[in-house]
Amino acid sequence: MADRTGFRRYWLHFGVLLLSIWTASVAVGVLLAPVLPSLPHIGLIGLALFVSMLMPRLTGRPAVASAATAAVVGPLTTLLVPSLGIIAGACAGVAAGTVTARRIS
Amino acid sequence: VTGIGLIVVLALASWVLRAGFVVLVPASRMPAQARTALDHLPPSVLAALVAVDLTGSVGTSTGPGESAVVLGVGALLALAAWRTPQRRAGLPAGAARGGRHRPRAMVSESYEQRAELSQAPPSKRQRRAQT
Numbered sequence: 001m002a003d004r005t006g007f008r009r010y011w012l013h014f015g016v017l018l019l020s021i022w023t024a025s026v027a028v029g030v031l032l033a034p035v036l037p038s039l040p041h042i043g044l045i046g047l048a049l050f051v052s053m054l055m056p057r058l059t060g061r062p063a064v065a066s067a068a069t070a071a072v073v074g075p076l077t078t079l080l081v082p083s084l085g086i087i088a089g090a091c092a093g094v095a096a097g098t099v100t101a102r103r104i105s
Numbered sequence: 106v107t108g109i110g111l112i113v114v115l116a117l118a119s120w121v122l123r124a125g126f127v128v129l130v131p132a133s134r135m136p137a138q139a140r141t142a143l144d145h146l147p148p149s150v151l152a153a154l155v156a157v158d159l160t161g162s163v164g165t166s167t168g169p170g171e172s173a174v175v176l177g178v179g180a181l182l183a184l185a186a187w188r189t190p191q192r193r194a195g196l197p198a199g200a201a202r203g204g205r206h207r208p209r210a211m212v213s214e215s216y217e218q219r220a221e222l223s224q225a226p227p228s229k230r231q232r233r234a235q236t
Contacts, residue, residue, distance in 0.1 A: 008128050011124060012124060012127075015120050016120070018120070018123075023112055023116040026112050026116075030108055030109070041178075044162075044182075050151055050158065051155055051182040052185075052186040054155055054183075054186070055183055055186035062144075062145060064148075066145040066152070067149065067152035068152070070149040070153040070156070072156070073153070074156045075159075075160040078160070086157055089152070089153025091149075092149070093145060093148065093149025093150075097142070097144070097145025097148070097149065098138075098142050
């Protein structure tokens with residue numbers, strides 16, 4: 001029971017912490033953006049963040065299949081319907097990961 | 106003020122969705138197939154984000170040279186992330202909790218294990234019945 005209670009308490013606290021830091025960071029970005037010079041590499045910060053979160057998760061064939069499928073389907077869908085690219089990529093990735101995991105098992 | 110208010114509202118909506126599935130919805134009652142499929146969601150979403158961002162940057166670049174630079178930077182970032190020991194990524198989260206409850210369910214555990222942990226603790230009546 002202690003584990004379950006600790007788990008829920010952990011996620012509640014972590015969520016509030018994330019909410020605070022995320023909101024504060026976005027607010028700082030909104031306030032500072034007009035002041036910052038137009039540097040081309042600033043646009044790569046978001047890419048660096050997502051790549052650093054993605055790479056440690058590629059630990060098996062299902063994860064690699066999910067990521068590869070999403071990386072293909074996402075941009076292709078963006079060409080047709082720009083607002084649905086990431087969602088379509090994610091759905092296709094989940095499907096590919098599930099199929100790959102079933103084949104392995 | 107409107108912009109900041111919108112940011113706060115979006116953050117709250119995001120937090121309610123995130124915390125709601127952990128705290129309010131008993132994940133253990135979800136179908137096993139759904140739980141297994143959710144394990145593949147993080148790499149899928151992140152890969153879609155990276156790919157859409159990269160292709161967008163390449164699409165808006167002024168020439169093939171700039172496109173090659175963007176793609177090269179993406180490859181370098183991936184290589185750096187691949188070569189960096191994974192335990193470093195968990196350090197900030199662990200430090201935030203003071204080590205009392207280690208973030209054992211953050212990245213390394215499957216959704217099924219997280220679902221088991223996220224079950225509501227037994228009520229007083231259930232505990233009395235058990236004793």
